[in-house]
Amino acid sequence: MKSFAxxxxxxxxxxxxxxxxxxxxxxxxxxxxDSLHPSLHFKKVGKKLWSARVSGAYRALA
Incomplete structure (x- = not known):
């Protein structure tokens, strides 16, 4: 998977x-x-939107 900011x-x-x-x-x-590492809770949250856990209160969206 590619990423950019x-x-x-x-x-x-x-x-x-x-x-x-x-x-x-x-x-x-x-x-x-390891994008599937359990601590990240990396998952699809929309048609083209993904979420990964940064902390208990913060998520990164892509």
Missing amino acids: TADFWQAYAELSPDMKIQARKAYKLWKE
């Missing part, structure tokens, strides 16, 4: 706390290594 993503990422940025980077690294 949009300008909207970088704007939202810039607003995250330093700790959440670290968690987001870790989740992305894990997703690249």
Whole structure:
């Protein structure tokens, strides 16, 4: 699966706390290594929308 970041993503990422940025980077690294890792809860949530867990309160959408 290919991934890329949009300008909207970088704007939202810039607003995250330093700790959440670290968690987001870790989740992305894990997703690249194993997109089906159970801790990510990677799933389809719309016709063309996917969700992955970054933390208990944050999700990444693609």
